[in-house]
Amino acid sequence: MPHTEAQTAATTNFPGKKPLIISGPCSAETEEQLLTTCTQLAATGRVDMLRAGIWKPRTKPGMFEGIGTKGLPWLQKARQLTGLPTTVEVATPKHVEDALAFDVDVLWIGARTTVNPFSVQALADALRGVKVPVFIKNPVHPDLELWLGAVERLAKAGVQDIGLIHRGFASYGNTEYRNAPMWHLPIEMKRRLPDLPLICDPSHICGNRTGLAAVAQQSIDLGFDGLMLESHIDPDNAWSDAKQQVTPQRLAELLDGLIWRQETTDQQEFLTVLARLREQINQLDDEILHLLGQRMQVAESIGRYKKENDITILQTSRWNEILERGIRKGDQLGLTADFIRKYFDAVHLESINRQNSVMNK
Structure with missing residues (x-):
């Protein structure tokens, strides 16, 4: 940037x-x-x-x-x-x-x-x-x-x-x-x-x-x-x-009563453990992005199929189904409903944009 x-x-x-x-x-x-x-x-x-x-x-x-x-x-x-x-x-x-x-x-x-x-x-x-x-x-x-x-x-x-x-x-x-x-x-x-x-x-x-x-x-x-x-x-x-x-x-x-924290430390044990955990985060993020890319490819396929059959992009009942299912699954995994809504809102908007691009080619 x-x-x-x-x-x-x-x-x-x-x-x-x-x-x-x-x-x-x-x-x-x-x-x-x-x-x-x-x-x-x-x-x-x-x-x-x-x-x-x-x-x-x-x-x-x-x-x-x-x-x-x-x-x-x-x-x-x-x-x-x-x-x-x-x-x-x-x-x-x-x-x-x-x-x-x-x-x-x-x-x-x-x-x-x-x-x-x-x-x-x-x-x-x-x-x-x-x-x-x-x-x-x-x-x-x-x-x-x-x-x-x-x-x-x-x-x-x-x-x-x-x-x-x-x-x-x-x-x-x-x-x-x-x-x-x-x-x-x-x-x-x-x-x-x-x-x-x-x-x-x-x-x-x-x-x-x-x-x-x-x-x-x-x-x-x-x-x-x-x-x-x-x-x-x-x-x-x-x-x-x-x-x-x-x-x-x-x-x-x-x-x-406040706990004042420092941004980092020079303790080697802490830095080693933190580096290992951050590498796990990096690997998981890569997997999530890969899966999201695959999901958007499927969304584009759905967009082409809708275009061929003159079906609207937005299917409200399907969106509600995805959101409700996500909230239930997220709760089982310890994820808050607020986070799930924000996540799926972003994913849904990107899916709509992808399908809209397909529709208007």
Whole structure:
């Protein structure tokens, strides 16, 4: 696969250790609230960077949209008191100007902004010539190209230190998540842009406190480089996103309960066993692909037979039969119904495409 602008330009020496832990309130509400939260977070010794929402893009008018620029001196003071660097979300060039004027160390672009190329370009233009690290959250809806496009726009503007934040994706209907994680998308971003740090925002994925540890652990197990978690001295009375924030003390407990994994090891026994198991996977994959190739040849034969007899490609009853049979067989083999549906959907679509090609020769 040829390298995109993002892949060639967006390498990074992003500041901070791995794992990088960012925390702070969803919104800066008052100076006391922000300073107390930040000093308590610093006292835990678990946090590397402080965050606070200064401008809050909200779904509906009339909701609390952030304290605005007057909150930046509070964040600046928190930085002076704790010695920890700070980060805020920016959505307009004026936000960038104000944040930098008050010594904000790192900026991030939110999901509602990433989804709009005009807004991202305006931010890229404002950041041209400015040496400040920038995180980019995934767009609200699951569009990988928009996320990549945002990286490319910043890279073309000369932003050298770019990071990614996975905060989940909006999906219609009630689910266990506020924003569905759709883990395959950040995994694909990490595959395409392996040099960019990728951190997870469990707060916005969950929308509640109860799921934070599980989502955080999942991201760690997938090799993410850190976490962004919202913390507030009085979460139940927070002015925004009350349900997903935790106290600094609870945050420390949550982090202590996580199992931090490493990407690899130099232990020879582990490497030998892993290589042997991976070779088994390679052989099985080759067999599966060979069988799929044979299956598609049969599908093409069926397509020719249907063409000769003026029969439609789609046979709904047969498709239902295949799917039901696959789910039953998959259950016996320990495969989930959800996986079987996704697998057979892909196979069925390829079979239809093959038969359609035969039909229209």
